[in-house]
Amino acid sequence: IVENEDDRHTFSSKVGLAEKQIHLIPGVGVDMNQFFPVNRRSSGNLRVALVSRLLYDKGVLEFIEAAKLCKSTRPEVEFLLVGDTDPTNPASVSKKDLEDFRRHNAVELLGHSTDVSSLMKTLDILVLPSYREGFPKVIMEAAATGLPVVTTDVAGCRSAVIHNETGFIVPSKNAEALGKSIGKLLDSAELRSVMGDNARQFAELNFDVRRISFIHISVWN
Numbered sequence: 693i694v695e696n697e698d699d700r701h702t703f704s705s706k707v708g709l710a711e712k713q714i715h716l717i718p719g720v721g722v723d724m725n726q727f728f729p730v731n732r733r734s735s736g737n738l739r740v741a742l743v744s745r746l747l748y749d750k751g752v753l754e755f756i757e758a759a760k761l762c763k764s765t766r767p768e769v770e771f772l773l774v775g776d777t778d779p780t781n782p783a784s785v786s787k788k789d790l791e792d793f794r795r796h797n798a799v800e801l802l803g804h805s806t807d808v809s810s811l812m813k814t815l816d817i818l819v820l821p822s823y824r825e826g827f828p829k830v831i832m833e834a835a836a837t838g839l840p841v842v843t844t845d846v847a848g849c850r851s852a853v854i855h856n857e858t859g860f861i862v863p864s865k866n867a868e869a870l871g872k873s874i875g876k877l878l879d880s881a882e883l884r885s886v887m888g889d890n891a892r893q894f895a896e897l898n899f900d901v902r903r904i905s906f907i908h909i910s911v912w913n
Contacts, residue, residue, distance in 0.1 A: 693715045693717055693908075693911060694714060694715070694716055695826040695827035695848065695851075696716070696825075696826065696851040697851055698848070698851075699847065700714050700716050717904060717908060718827045718851065718852070718899070718904070719826070719827035719828075719832055719852075720901070720904060721832065721900055721901030721903065721905065722832045722833050722836050722899050722901055723901050724836055724899075724900050726809045727812060727833050727837045727895075728836065728838070728892075729837055729888065730838075732816060737768050737770045738816045738878055739769075739770045739772060739817075740759070740762075740769060740770070740772065740815070740816065740817040740818075740874060741772040741773070741774055741818060741819065742772070742774065742818075742819050742821070743805070743808065743818065743820075744774075745775050745776065745777070745781070745784075746776060746778070746784065747781055747783040747785065748784075749783045749822065750820070750821070750822050750823075751820070751844065751864075751865070751870075752773070752785055753789075754866070754870055755799070755819055755821055755870070756773075756799055757867035757870075757871070758819070758868075758870040758874055759771035760796070761871035761875075763798055765875075766878055769878060770800060771798060771799040771800065772799065772802055772815075773793070773801050774802045774805050774811065775803070775804060775805075776804040777790070808830075808833060809833070812833055812834060812837040812839065813837060815834075815837075815839055816839070816884060817839060817842065817874060817878070817884070818830065818834035818841045818842075819841070819842045819874060820841065820842075820849060821842075821843065821870050822843070822844055822846060822848070823844070823864055823865070824846050824847050824848060825846070825847065825849050825852075826848050827851060828843075831843060831852040831853060834891070835858060835891040835892065835895035835899060836892065836895040836896075836899060837892075838889065838892040839891060840858065840887035840888050840891060841853050841859035841860075841891065842873045842877070843859065843860075843862075844861065844862060844863065844864040844865075844870075845861050845862065846864050849861070857887065857890045858891040859887055860873035860876070
């Protein structure tokens with residue numbers, strides 16, 4: 693069982709498995725009744741978030757730089773970094789960098805969230821500038837909530853977003869491109885709305901946990 697087209701190609705072309713031996717299942721799915729769109733209040737600042745473990749591989753540094761670029765002309769926008777460090781992981785963000793993030797004040801560090809579905813309903817844009825994923829659950833959750841997503845052109849991430857329809861796919865490790873795409877969404881309520889609607893429809897067709905669970909069970913039966 694693989695979660696994205698890149699891994700299916702690897703097992704087919706390099707490992708030599710037959711196509712019938714490879715089952716592509718996009719992640720574990722999300723509860724569409726828990727993650728759903730809400731009408732964001734028109735007043736108040738726009739909110740952009742990266743929700744993940746605080747690992748360099750998740751594109752945390754690129755997110756910080758993109759936030760700085762966007763806030764240079766849109767100081768009122770709120771950029772949120774949601775998640776904790778992982779001391780057991782060598783890619784975990786260092787204490788020094790965390791202190792630098794707080795000092796520069798480009799993003800607000802919210803720490804670990806125990807209620808991601810409620811958090812998602814307060815956001816306008818979800819960003820995941822990861823270097824590689826299997827199939828990112830946070831993008832599925834954002835799509836189900838009707839949020840446009842900006843992510844990177846890497847395995848896993850590019851399978852979870854339709855470029856120019858449910859969000860934007862940008863080059864990996866490129867803070868400038870990331871900032872430009874976030875800026876396009878910040879500057880257009882209509883674009884956010886259209887992409888958010890498309891994302892929810894895409895999620896209903898592809899990310900419903902009931903459908904995904906049925907596929908998993910069918911493989912083992």
